[in-house]
Every structure is written in structure tokens, then in C-alpha cells.
Amino acid sequence: MSRYLTIDIGSTFTKLVAVDSEKEDIIATSSSFTTVATDVTIGYKKALEKLYDSLGEKIKFDKIISCSSAAGGLKMCAIGLVPELTVEAAKRVCLGAGARVDLVLSNHINRSEVEEIKEKKIDIILLAGGTDGGNSECVIYNANKLGEAGISIPVIYAGNKSAKDDIEDIFKKYGMNGYFVENVMPEINKLNIPSAREKIREIFLKNIIEAKGIKSIENEIDKVILPTPESVLRACDLLSKGYMHEDGLGEIVCLDIGGATTDMYSMSSPSAKRMDVVLKGLEEPYAKRTVEGDLGMRYSATGVLKALSEEEIRLIDEEFDIDLAKELNFRNEHVDCVFEDDAKEALIETIIGGICVDKAMYRHVGKLEEIFSQMGLIYNQTGKDLTQIKYVIGTGGVLIHAHNPTQILEKVKGNNPLVLRPRNPKYLLDKDYILSSMGLISEIDPLLAIKILKKHLKEI
Amino acid sequence: MKTIVIGVIGADCHAVGNKIIDYVLREHGYNVVNVGVLSSQEDFINAAIESNASMILVSSLYGQGELDCRGMREKCVEAGIGDIKLYVGGNIVVGKQNFDEVKERFIKMGFDRVFAPNTPIEADLPFIKEDLGE
Ligand code: B12
Numbered sequence: 001m002s003r004y005l006t007i008d009i010g011s012t013f014t015k016l017v018a019v020d021s022e023k024e025d026i027i028a029t030s031s032s033f034t035t036v037a038t039d040v041t042i043g044y045k046k047a048l049e050k051l052y053d054s055l056g057e058k059i060k061f062d063k064i065i066s067c068s069s070a071a072g073g074l075k076m077c078a079i080g081l082v083p084e085l086t087v088e089a090a091k092r093v094c095l096g097a098g099a100r101v102d103l104v105l106s107n108h109i110n111r112s113e114v115e116e117i118k119e120k121k122i123d124i125i126l127l128a129g130g131t132d133g134g135n136s137e138c139v140i141y142n143a144n145k146l147g148e149a150g151i152s153i154p155v156i157y158a159g160n161k162s163a164k165d166d167i168e169d170i171f172k173k174y175g176m177n178g179y180f181v182e183n184v185m186p187e188i189n190k191l192n193i194p195s196a197r198e199k200i201r202e203i204f205l206k207n208i209i210e211a212k213g214i215k216s217i218e219n220e221i222d223k224v225i226l227p228t229p230e231s232v233l234r235a236c237d238l239l240s241k242g243y244m245h246e247d248g249l250g251e252i253v254c255l256d257i258g259g260a261t262t263d264m265y266s267m268s269s270p271s272a273k274r275m276d277v278v279l280k281g282l283e284e285p286y287a288k289r290t291v292e293g294d295l296g297m298r299y300s301a302t303g304v305l306k307a308l309s310e311e312e313i314r315l316i317d318e319e320f321d322i323d324l325a326k327e328l329n330f331r332n333e334h335v336d337c338v339f340e341d342d343a344k345e346a347l348i349e350t351i352i353g354g355i356c357v358d359k360a361m362y363r364h365v366g367k368l369e370e371i372f373s374q375m376g377l378i379y380n381q382t383g384k385d386l387t388q389i390k391y392v393i394g395t396g397g398v399l400i401h402a403h404n405p406t407q408i409l410e411k412v413k414g415n416n417p418l419v420l421r422p423r424n425p426k427y428l429l430d431k432d433y434i435l436s437s438m439g440l441i442s443e444i445d446p447l448l449a450i451k452i453l454k455k456h457l458k459e460i
Numbered sequence: 461m462k463t464i465v466i467g468v469i470g471a472d473c474h475a476v477g478n479k480i481i482d483y484v485l486r487e488h489g490y491n492v493v494n495v496g497v498l499s500s501q502e503d504f505i506n507a508a509i510e511s512n513a514s515m516i517l518v519s520s521l522y523g524q525g526e527l528d529c530r531g532m533r534e535k536c537v538e539a540g541i542g543d544i545k546l547y548v549g550g551n552i553v554v555g556k557q558n559f560d561e562v563k564e565r566f567i568k569m570g571f572d573r574v575f576a577p578n579t580p581i582e583a584d585l586p587f588i589k590e591d592l593g594e
Contacts, residue, residue: 082506133491134463134511188493188507278473278498371471371498378473380498 003027003059004444005051006437007044007066008228009034014043016051017437018061024451028054029432065440069228074204077103077122080159080184081129081138088282089185090128090158093193095289097200098230099124100261102293109142114149122153124203126196127167130160132186140166147174154203158184158196179203191283201226229289231439232256232395233265237287238438239393239453240267243446246454251389253412253422254435255360256396257353259298259335262360263396265289270384277368277381284384290364295356297349297398301331304352307359322348346403353398353408361412366420381420389422393457395430405429406460428457462592463513465504467495468550470528474521477550481519481581488585501532505539514592515545517584525552526565533570545591549575549584 001022008015015031030050034043052058076099080086087106094101102120105113117125125146129139139159146155147170156179157167164180171178182195205225226234232254242248251268270284294303305313305328316324327348331337339345366383392409399405406427414421434456442449464485468478475497482494493511495503504516516536520528529548536542548571553562559576566574573587 082509084502085506085510129510131493131511133461134513135509136512185510188495188511278496280498280503378471378498 002062002445004441005061005064006440007047007064008231008436009040009044009066009068010228011069014040014047015433015437016044016047017434018051018055018059019437019441019448019452021445021448024448025455026432026434026452029434030054063444065225065443067226067228067231067436067440073229074099074200074227075102075121075123076100076200077105077117077120077125079105079109079125079127079129079142081107081135085188085282086128086130086159086185089191090126092191092282092285092288093158093184093196094126094200095291096193096230096233096285096287097197097204098227098233098289099200100291100293105142108138109145111145111149114145114151117146117151117153118149123207124153124200125151125155126184126200127155127157128159128184130163130183131188132161132183134160134162136160136163136166139163140170143167143170147171147176150174152177154179154207156181156196156199156203158182161186185282189282191285193285201230226440228436229263229291231436232263233287233289233439234442235435235439235449235453236265236267236393238442238446238450239457240287243450246447246450248450249391249454251386252391252393253361253386253389253425254393254395255357255399255409255412256394257356257398257408258296258396259398260293260296260300262292262295262356263289264292264360264364266364266384266386266389268384268386268389272381273385273388276377277379277385279382280380281382284366288364288384290360292356292360292363295360297352297356298331298335298337301328301352304328304355304359308355316351320347320351322351324348324351328352349398350402350404350407353402354411357408357411358414361421362414362419368418368420370418383420385420387420387423389425391428392422392425393428393430393435395433395435399429400431400433427460429460430456431458432456461489461491462515462594463491463493463511464515464517464588465493465495465508465511465513466517466519467499467504468497468519468521469499469501469504470520470522470524471498472520472522472524472528473497474519474550477521477581478519481517484581484585485517490588501528501535504532505535505541508536508541508544509539513541513544515547515588518546518548519550520548520552521550523551523554525550526562529566529569529571531569536570545573546571547573547575547584547587549579549581551577 004019014034018028032047076094078090080090181199254265256263368379438449563574
């Protein structure tokens, strides 16, 4: 029998989940305010005490593992050559590693763009450009630009392998903090995620954790510190594919609406699902994550307003008799506001959550373009076909506490035949907030993690 | 090794010749980047930028080549690969038009070489060699 403790350090809450491998279940959960500004240990210790209280005893854990999105999470800058190709590949790798991509740069970068890297307090740069044997001029130019500007944060080189020696010289010349991984796009439209993702994770562990004050609890933790979104991605991947004799749920979508961002995860085969389409563009991964930095319930409420057309706003105002613009601006100015037991406010929260889901899914999902030929209608497909998704899972505070989560989740659907949204999914809710925790457990015991996931994700 | 981007432009889905061209060019020692059928001008150009290609070889079989190829040279110039060699071949226009006139029109559009229907790709090889300075 083994007992594991997982710690999820968020910007506002630190959440603990204790698991017993023999009972194949969660034995206790607790949470407490995070105090990243001062010392994360305080929040952790408080939560731990609460956990012991609910267990009725102090138990010793065989393993303690943690994930973190504290202090804004992992902030990355993706650099590539062509926007649709290496830039997009680099961006996808960052997102797949659980990062926030705060800056996306293409072609030859300029001084003000390099300044932005500093201003936005980027943690890691992923520098790509050129297929293997392809363009090396641009990526060499960009590496020099970073060097000249005295960039000292970690730079991961994930571009054309033929330029590696030159890049190595540049890193040396400017004394940069450089790392090398495989090309994120070795051939046109081929996406290569694992090598770069592992390096991001390694650097996150080594450098970033320390900088964000999370180091202080490190000696209490055994290992595996992941960015929280990557834990969620791992949990979803496991839940979708299954493990050994434990079946997975098949193709699923998971979404998390926060105050500042809306995260969308899809686990589905990227191959074409019908005969009349030709796949175009960069290859899609089975496990895909996108993050919308302008869609959220509080900090990004004004972004939600911008994402809507005037007509959409007017329709919502009329249907629900509200002033949506006013409500969104209020939330942006009062990011700490909470609405308790107020039916009207609950409705407005549901509407805003629904808009986030609708827009985030539209951006995440694949689309068809009609091509009229004498053989009839054929289609070019870019992105993933999610029409056959079986389950949509809601996680994160907003959905867990929503009065009517289904009303928010069902905004993933749509009936435009050219937009490949889920058509008829069932809805599951991560009520006990265990998704990120099970992503961590899957590192030690995948079978245990999937059993607990299947037990605790409730259909709504 | 020189890189050549190949593909079939526009709403054209004739796939067989494309596979043969891919095979023949590889056999003759070229690095081939194949963007496949139903490809836009941007698909060809983006692939050429990232792969540092020396040539884009456009196929058009279904008769709308002239429409589909318009403005391609200008886009290459805009994208910083203005010097790239542009070839086009297949059945590039509808029906039996005077090929010299057709050729003239495509040359005006900025194509370096224009091939008549039924020109097998093998016949193209000496030109590629010459134009790529081999
Ligand atoms: C098979 C075929 C089809 C199949 C294609 C299946 C597939 N997915 O591949 C289907 C039935 C789908 C089809 C549809 C159509 N087809 Co069709 N098709 C043919 C056919 C019979 C053979 C094509 C083929 O595979 N040839 C064998 C390969 C090896 O040769 P290739 O494609 O010509 O390629 C070689 C050369 O052209 C050259 N080459 C090609 N590109 C380049 C580029 C350069 C730079 C160089 C140097 C050389 C080069 O090298 C290649 C290899 O040797 C031809 C007639 C013919 N005999 O050519 C008509 C033909 C191409 N089709 C034609 C037409 C009109 C159509 C349709 C518009 C309508 C129709 N009549 O059915 C639709 C269009 C659909 C679309 N959106 O693309 C016409 C085009 C007429 C024109 N351009 O003026 C043709 C010529 C028939 C005809 N005589 O009317 N078609």
C-alpha cells in the first residue's frame, strides 16, 4: 500500500489531494490561500494541517509531488520564421508544455520586439526557424539579435539542425544561457514536440521554480514539478487513451475558464475523419492545448467584450435584459468580486463563461474550406475535427462553482457544418478538482490515476 | 543537396503525376518538399521559405492554371524569395490553345519555365540542372 500527496500551487489557492493506492481512491483534500509573494510554504503548511485534520491523523506519505501555476505560470516567447509553419510549431510546443505564450515573433526580429521579451518578463525563449537543412539565415540573425540585447534568460534552440554550430558559437560569444533540442518542425508540416517539451520542463524545474519562490518547499517534495496545465494535459491524455486493461473514454475535450485565460484541451486523432477532405497545414498533435489570453471572467473580461461583435452584444442584452458591456467592465475593474446567491449575477456569470467557451472552442477547432470542383464539393481541412468527441470535461473554479455548468459547457457545440465543433457530447465535471492532481499521480501510477479519474468525474 | 518544392495548385486534385514527380526528382538527388494536391500559392511559398528551396515546381492539370498562378511571383518577391526559380507544367490551360501564346503569358507572370502538356518530368531534368547551376 502506498499513499501519495499531490500539491497544486495556484496563484490564489494551494490545493492538496491525498491518495491511497490500496483503496484506489482519494482519502482527503484540502486547500488554503497561496502566499507566493511572501512564502509558498505558509500556504502549503496550512493546507497540510487541514488535510491532517480531515484525516484525523498525521500520516506519512510515500511520495509527495507537485505542480504549479503560481506567479503567472510559465511565461514563454515563441520565435520562428513563417507564421503558419515554424512559428506555429514553436507556439504549439510551448502550449503543450503547459506554458503561457505571452509573445510570438516571426521572421527577422527587431529591437523593440526584443525589448518586449524583457518587459513581459518572459521566463524561457523557444527559438525555432527553418526545417532541417532549410533556412538558417533567419534563425542565426535572430540569435544574434537576442545576444546583442544581452538576453540572459534560458533560450532553447529548436530550429534547423544545420544552423546548430553557428547558434552554439553565438550563445558562447554572448555568454547566453542556451540549450539545444531537436527541430520543432524538421520537415514541412511535421510537428516534433517531445524533445523541446522535455527541455522546457527541465528548465522550469531547475530555474523557474526557484525564481518563483517555490524552491522553499522543494525539499519536502520528492520530485516532478510540472506546470499545472501540463499536469492537466497528462491527465486528459491518460483518461482518453486508457491504461492497460482500464479503458479510456476515447476522444475528449477539456476546458478550464479562469479569471485571465481560457484553456482548451482536445484529445483526439488528428487524421481526417471523412473521405471528402484533404488535410492542410501543420500536423496536429493528439493531445492539443490552446490558451486564450484575452478570454476570462475577471482580468480578461474586457477581452471578452472585444471578442464580441456589436450585434452579438445587442442580442445578448436584449435576450437577458442586461448591459453586458457594463457587467464585463465591472468585473475587469473588480477582479476579486464574488457573487453569492444572486440569481441575476449567476446568470451573468453563466453568460460570460459561455462566451469564453464559445470563442475559445471556435479558435481551437478545425475548419473546412469549400472547394467546388466538377467532381462535386470537396474540402480543405485545417485543424482538428472534433465532431465525434464523446465527452467534454469542465475543470477549474469557475465551472466547478457555476450554478449551471452544463449551460456553459454546451457552448462548445455549434451547427455550422464548416466548423468542426463537437456535435453531441456528454458533459463531465471535475467537481473535486482532481484533474491536475491525477496528472501528477499518472507519473507514478497511471493505473491508479485513471481509476480515480473515472470514479470522480461526474456526468452532469 | 538542392531543395525543390512541388505540388498541385488550386482546387486541382489530380494526384498521380505529383507522386511521379516526387519520385523522379528524389531519384535524381534532389530534396523534395511536396505540399501535395489542393495547394494554395501560400502553401508553396511558405514551404519554400522554411526549407530554403531553390525552386518551386507547380503542377496544374485541370485547366485553371492561369487563374491559380496569377500573382505568384509578386508574392515570392514580397516574401523575400524573389529570386527563386518558378516552373509550371501539366495541362496548364483549358483545351487546345496555341502553346507559344500560353507560354508567353506565363513567362510574363514571372515563371522561368513553362512546359507543354504531355511533357514528362524527365524531360524537365536538364533544365533544372542548368537553372540550379549544377
Ligand atoms: C485520372 C484523371 C482524373 C481523376 C483524378 C484522380 C486523382 N485524384 O488523381 C479524376 C476523375 C478525379 C479527374 C477529375 C477531373 N478531371 Co481529370 N483526368 C484524369 C486523366 C484521365 C489522367 C490523369 C493522370 O493521372 N495522368 C497520369 C499522370 C502520370 O500524368 P499527369 O497528371 O499529366 O502528370 C505528368 C505530366 O503532366 C507532367 N507534369 C505535371 N506537372 C508538371 C509540372 C512541370 C513543371 C513539368 C515539367 C511537368 C509536369 O509530369 C507528370 C508525370 O509524368 C487525365 C487525362 C490524361 N490522360 O492525362 C484527365 C484530365 C487531366 N482531367 C481533366 C479534367 C477537365 C478533369 C475535371 C475538371 C473534370 C472531368 N472531366 O472529370 C476534374 C477535375 C477535378 C479536380 N478538382 O481536380 C482534363 C484537363 C483538361 C485541361 N486541362 O484542359 C484531362 C486532361 C482530361 C481531358 N482530356 O479532358 N480526373
